[in-house]
Every structure is written in C-alpha cells, then in structure tokens.
Amino acid sequence: MLSSLLWKAARIVRLGHRELTVHEYQGIELMKKFGISVAPSYAVSSSVQAGKAAKKLGGDQFVVKAQVQTRDRKRGTFTNGLQGGVHCVSADDVGNFAACMLEESFITEEAGLPGVPCNKVLVSKKLEFIKEIYCSMEFSRETAQGNLSLNNQCKENFIERVVNVDIKKGINKLAVKEAVSDLGLPVDTFPEAVRNIMLLYNMFLDTDAIRFEISPILVNEKGQVYFAGARLSFDDHAAYRQHGVMELFDQSELPTKYNFAFEKLNGTIGCIANGAGSAMATCDCVHLHGGTSVIQFCFFAFLKKIRIHAALLFCSNLQANFIDIGNSCLLDLEEALGLVQQDPKVNCLLINLSFFEVGCTAFAQILTKILSKLRWKIPIVLRLQGPDVNIAQAMLAGSGFQFLFADSLDTAANQATKVSDIVESARTINTMVTFTHNLQTTPSSAVQDILHPISS
Numbered sequence: 001m002l003s004s005l006l007w008k009a010a011r012i013v014r015l016g017h018r019e020l021t022v023h024e025y026q027g028i029e030l031m032k033k034f035g036i037s038v039a040p041s042y043a044v045s046s047s048v049q050a051g052k053a054a055k056k057l058g059g060d061q062f063v064v065k066a067q068v069q070t071r072d073r074k075r076g077t078f079t080n081g082l083q084g085g086v087h088c089v090s091a092d093d094v095g096n097f098a099a100c101m102l103e104e105s106f107i108t109e110e111a112g113l114p115g116v117p118c119n120k121v122l123v124s125k126k127l128e129f130i131k132e133i134y135c136s137m138e139f140s141r142e143t144a145q146g147n148l149s150l151n152n153q154c155k156e157n158f159i160e161r162v163v164n165v166d167i168k169k170g171i172n173k174l175a176v177k178e179a180v181s182d183l184g185l186p187v188d189t190f191p192e193a194v195r196n197i198m199l200l201y202n203m204f205l206d207t208d209a210i211r212f213e214i215s216p217i218l219v220n221e222k223g224q225v226y227f228a229g230a231r232l233s234f235d236d237h238a239a240y241r242q243h244g245v246m247e248l249f250d251q252s253e254l255p256t257k258y259n260f261a262f263e264k265l266n267g268t269i270g271c272i273a274n275g276a277g278s279a280m281a282t283c284d285c286v287h288l289h290g291g292t293s294v295i296q297f298c299f300f301a302f303l304k305k306i307r308i309h310a311a312l313l314f315c316s317n318l319q320a321n322f323i324d325i326g327n328s329c330l331l332d333l334e335e336a337l338g339l340v341q342q343d344p345k346v347n348c349l350l351i352n353l354s355f356f357e358v359g360c361t362a363f364a365q366i367l368t369k370i371l372s373k374l375r376w377k378i379p380i381v382l383r384l385q386g387p388d389v390n391i392a393q394a395m396l397a398g399s400g401f402q403f404l405f406a407d408s409l410d411t412a413a414n415q416a417t418k419v420s421d422i423v424e425s426a427r428t429i430n431t432m433v434t435f436t437h438n439l440q441t442t443p444s445s446a447v448q449d450i451l452h453p454i455s456s
Contacts, residue, residue, distance in 0.1 A: 041124035360392035
C-alpha cells in the first residue's frame with residue numbers, strides 16, 4: 001500500500017527540487033534557435049489569433065494543442081467538458097477549438113483538481129508523413145552518464161534503440177546513424193535525421209538540460225525531417241548562467257519559492273512531514289485509520305472521498321537548513337501553516353517531524369512564534385522525534401494552543417482521525433470544541449523560563 005504512493009511522491013519532490021519544464025511552444029522556439037528543423041507553428045492566446053495563425057500557415061488541416069504543464073494531454077479533460085488537449089481540425093474549426101481550451105483548466109490523472117491553466121494553444125499545420133519516431137535524452141550530471149533513446153512508436157512491431165553517452169566524450173555520431181537505420185527510416189533521410197539529433201544533443205549540453213522528449217519526429221516523402229512536438233526540462237540549479245532559458249518559465253506555474261512541495265486534496269486533515277518517505281508513511285497511516293483507499297491519494301487526487309487534505313513535504317535537508325538559513329526557514333514553515341489554515345475544510349493538523357541534528361526545542365520555539373502570529377485555532381496532533389523531545393512537548397503544552405502528542409506515527413494518525421471526526425460532528429450542530437494536551441506532566445520551571453523569559 002505504501003509503495004503505491006511512490007509515483008505521486010516522486011512527482012511532488014521533483015516539483016521543488018531540480019526540474020523545470022517549459023511549454024511546448026517555448027521548446028520549439030528554443031530548438032529553432034539551435035538550427036533544428038521544427039514543424040511550422042504559432043502559439044496564440046485568443047481564438048482570433050488562432051484563426052489568423054491558420055491562415056498564415058496555409059492548408060486545410062491543423063493541429064491545435066493546449067499548452068499545459070502536464071502529461072496525458074490526449075486523455076485529459078477541460079473543465080468545460082472538452083475531451084483531450086490535442087485535436088486535428090479543419091481551418092474553420094481552429095478558432096472554435098482554441099476558444100474551448102483557452103482560459104480553462106485542464107484536468108489529468110497527474111494534475112488532478114483543480115487542474116492546470118491553459119493560457120496558450122499551439123496551432124500547427126498537419127504534416128503528411130511516411131515515418132514517425134520518438135526521441136528522448138536524459139543524462140545525470142552527477143555521474144556524467146546518460147542515454148539517447150529512439151523508438152518507432154509502433155505497438156505491433158515496437159523497436160527501440162538506446163545510445164549510451166559519456167558527456168565528457170560526447171555522443172557517437174556513427175551509433176546515432178545505426179540507431180536511425182534500425183528504426184527503418186529511408187536511407188536518404190539519414191543525414192538530416194542524424195544532423196538534427198546531433199544539434200539536439202548540443203542544445204542539451206548548452207542549456208543545462210535534464211531531459212528532452214521529442215514526440216513525434218516526422219519524416220515525409222521528400223526526405224524532410226521535422227521535430228513536431230517537444231517536452232524540454234532544465235536544471236534550475238543552472239539559473240545563474242541560463243538567464244535566457246529561465247526567463248521562459250511561466251511564473252504562475254513555477255514550483256513554490258519555499259523549500260517544500262504542496263499537494264492540495266479534498267480531505268479534512270492537514271499533514272506536515274519532512275522527507276518523502278515520512279510524508280508517504282504519514283498519509284498512509286491516516287488512510288488506514290480513516291478507512292479511505294490510498295490509491296485515491298496516489299493516482300486520483302480529484303476524488304472527493306479522501307481523508308488527507310494536504311501534504312506538505314519539507315525537503316530532505318531541512319535538518320541542516322533549519323539552523324543554517326535561519327529566518328528563511330521560519331518563513332517556509334509560516335507559509336506552510338498558512339496554506340493549511342486558510343482552507344475551511346481542515347479540521348485537524350497532523351505534524352510528523354524528526355530533528356536529530358538540530359533538536360526539537362528550536363522547532364518548538366519557532367512553531368509557537370508562528371502559531372501566535374497566525375492566531376492559530378486548529379487542533380494539532382504532533383509526533384516529534386529527536387533530542388529534547390520531552391522538553392519541546394512541554395514547551396508546546398504550555399503555549400496555550402491545542403496540542404495532542406503522540407509517541408508513534410500510528411497513534412498520531414489515529415488521534416488525528418478521531419479529532420477530525422469530533423470537530424466535524426461539532427460543526428454540524430454549530431458547536432465549538434477545544435482540546436487540551438495529553439501530557440502526564442506539566443512544563444517545568446526551566447521550560448517556563450524558555451517560554452516566558454524574565455526580562456533583565
């Protein structure tokens with residue numbers, strides 16, 4: 001059950017770490033600058049512009065593609081009911097389909113609700129072709145190793161060729177030619193296909209890329225090769241030397257500037273954890289005690305019957321950053337708690353954190369300060385691990401906020417589920433409930449001095 005969350009967690013962690021993906025139309029413009037043959041197209045932001053783009057391109061058939069940051073465009077759905085984000089249409093229908101896509105949200109299994117915004121569409125001329133292949137590049141900058149993958153996208157007779165690459169030595173042109181040959185491309189197209197793939201490799205290195213996916217590469221009867229679609233991802237660690245690339249990113253769709261990733265779901269319990277494994281375990285335990293399928297969290301976040309409301313994952317190096325970056329970490333935690341507090345669906349917050357290097361008392365002091373600033377009223381179930389955890393619990397118990405403490409994750413999940421149910425029941429009869437801490441001892445005088453220091 002826990003392993004079923006791996007796909008979702010991997011995507012969450014990626015969002016806040018290294019990989020930034022440009023829109024398809026931006027990727028096509030970048031490839032054009034590097035001399036790569038791309039399919040003629042125009043990116044537009046209105047139905048009128050879409051109609052004009054079709055006239056400029058000429059022809060009778062066109063492809064209208066939603067520019068959204070998610071996969072599975074063919075299987076997704078717009079909030080207005082339009083099925084699919086890629087459509088082959090006549091010249092007369094280009095404007096109509098663009099109007100149905102623009103300023104709408106696009107929902108896929110990956111994106112979930114509320115979906116991703118569609119602010120532009122790509123209008124391209126439908127090309128006649130005799131061969132269609134797929135190309136991807138993905139390298140690890142830590143090991144300087146990677147591969148170029150080519151396949152024919154044929155279900156009945158699938159062929160794939162992988163060219164291993166040592167970035168220090170460069171790509172082997174002969175190996176690329178042999179791979180293209182194995183995929184059945186006409187002999188007279190070899191030079192053009194290899195030339196474009198080599199240019200793509202040079203672009204990959206020059207732009208500090210992480211992954212390129214070109215789908216499809218089309219070959220026509222005249223031997224011409226066109227890169228007709230692209231998903232290009234770049235390393236945000238290289239932003240200081242890739243200003244031109246970084247300027248392309250849609251700021252409204254960039255990962256949060258804070259050091260955590262955020263997934264908003266439809267449940268009633270907020271969850272904060274540090275580390276992907278800890279977050280997955282926290283969500284899994286809550287589901288077990290709430291009787292809701294974990295699969296709904298992993299793959300179908302838009303289903304309503306789900307216990308988890310929000311999962312906030314702090315990056316795995318929080319322990320080090322907690323002390324190194326000082327007030328910026330305070331801002332991260334404040335932002336995270338603010339995201340939970342602003343949603344009226346949240347009945348309870350479950351915090352599951354470990355601080356083995358820094359200690360728990362520093363976290364308790366910061367948490368108390370933030371809760372006071374936010375005028376926090378939501379009950380919190382807290383499971384802490386690390387040095388001085390007993391002192392930290394005593395500090396928080398005397399802070400005046402509604403804390404329940406747990407020694408194990410299972411106990412914490414059980415408590416959070418029960419607290420949420422109690423709050424929900426009280427809400428139905430317009431009654432407010434409060435919770436007092438469940439510690440057996442009261443804060444010591446030393447802890448009271450930390451909470452309320454005596455001024456000199």
